Amino acid sequence: MNLFSSSPGDKPSRQAKAVVTGAGSGIGRSFALELARRGGAVVCADIDLEAAQETVTLIEELGGKGFALTCDVGKAAQVKNLSVKAQSLLGEPVTLVINNAGVGMGGKFEELSLKDWQWCMNVNLWGVIHGCHYFVPGFKQQGYGAIINVGSAASYTAAPEMSAYNVTKAGVMALSETLSAELRKDNIRVNVLCPTLVPTNIIKNGRLPGRYSGMADHALMNYAMTTSEAVAKLTLNRLDKGLLYTTPQVDAKLFWLMKRASPSLYARFLGFSYRFVN
Numbered sequence: 351m352n353l354f355s356s357s358p359g360d361k362p363s364r365q366a367k368a369v370v371t372g373a374g375s376g377i378g379r380s381f382a383l384e385l386a387r388r389g390g391a392v393v394c395a396d397i398d399l400e401a402a403q404e405t406v407t408l409i410e411e412l413g414g415k416g417f418a419l420t421c422d423v424g425k426a427a428q429v430k431n432l433s434v435k436a437q438s439l440l441g442e443p444v445t446l447v448i449n450n451a452g453v454g455m456g457g458k459f460e461e462l463s464l465k466d467w468q469w470c471m472n473v474n475l476w477g478v479i480h481g482c483h484y485f486v487p488g489f490k491q492q493g494y495g496a497i498i499n500v501g502s503a504a505s506y507t508a509a510p511e512m513s514a515y516n517v518t519k520a521g522v523m524a525l526s527e528t529l530s531a532e533l534r535k536d537n538i539r540v541n542v543l544c545p546t547l548v549p550t551n552i553i554k555n556g557r558l559p560g561r562y563s564g565m566a567d568h569a570l571m572n573y574a575m576t577t578s579e580a581v582a583k584l585t586l587n588r589l590d591k592g593l594l595y596t597t598p599q600v601d602a603k604l605f606w607l608m609k610r611a612s613p614s615l616y617a618r619f620l621g622f623s624y625r626f627v628n
């Protein structure tokens with residue numbers, strides 16, 4: 351049964367009028383390029399305008415249309431401004447928003463300052479809330495739209511020494527699930543992307559204690575089971591199919607199944623394993 355009207359909005363990744371946050375690097379850049387390949391026009395928003403501009407140049411090399419805008423997603427007024435400017439740059443209403451901007455944060459709970467928590471919450475959780483808050487009304491008005499929120503396997507894995515990051519990503523998952531149910535009747539699709547390791551600049555750009563930041567970056571670059579390009583393609587395909595969750599890698603699926611099969615056993619397993627690496 352197709353719960354969505356036939357068109358427009360039937361294949362949200364095709365000819366999208368899109369906004370991608372954190373589009374200057376990694377997964378966000380890959381989303382922007384893939385949308386351009388699918389005939390879309392993309393507003394590339396990033397706190398780093400130069401990086402967003404580089405993505406636009408890559409889009410233009412593909413023969414696509416892109417626009418760079420500076421935006422700190424943690425600041426409500428800047429995301430509001432993004433929603434207004436995006437429509438005027440695109441010349442048409444926005445049909446897809448990808449709330450992707452995010453930062454990495456690790457460390458034992460007692461090592462994290464409240465400032466660390468606030469930084470992580472602001473970008474990873476408030477950034478997504480702001481994106482949904484300012485784009486959903488327009489989607490409702492036009493009768494269709496689509497949202498991809500970039501969560502993480504951290505939305506459900508609860509790995510030790512990642513408390514702040516885990517909390518933000520669990521929030522992204524809860525918001526996405528709620529909006530999927532709440533906005534389905536309005537013909538607005540939601541997908542939440544929950545990958546494990548993807549080789550990007552997230553460790554270099556993040557805040558991790560020196561004792562394991564080198565190791566984490568090495569793991570990301572050498573042991574990731576996918577690429578940002580593959581993740582972007584898969585997520586857009588799943589959005590087109592009206593699916594809510596994207597867990598791109600085998601380990602992401604495995605953790606998902608373990609957690610759901612027995613949450614208590616899973617928590618014990620984590621605690622037990624953590625003792626051995628400490």
Ligand SMILES: NC(=O)c1ccc[n+]([C@@H]2O[C@H](COP(=O)([O-])OP(=O)(O)OC[C@H]3O[C@@H](n4cnc5c(N)ncnc54)[C@H](O)[C@@H]3O)[C@@H](O)[C@H]2O)c1
Nearest residue numbers: 372374375376377397422423451452502547548550551552
């Ligand atoms: N790389 C991974 O292994 C991985 C795994 C799971 C989830 N994720 C999530 O994927 C998303 C993208 O991360 P990535 O891996 O591509 O990292 P990345 O560091 O390569 O890219 C993140 C981009 O976000 C931008 N950014 C940072 N703070 C911002 C802000 N306040 N406002 C606007 N833009 C801002 C950065 O300038 C950068 O261009 C994040 O939400 C991250 O949590 C990444």
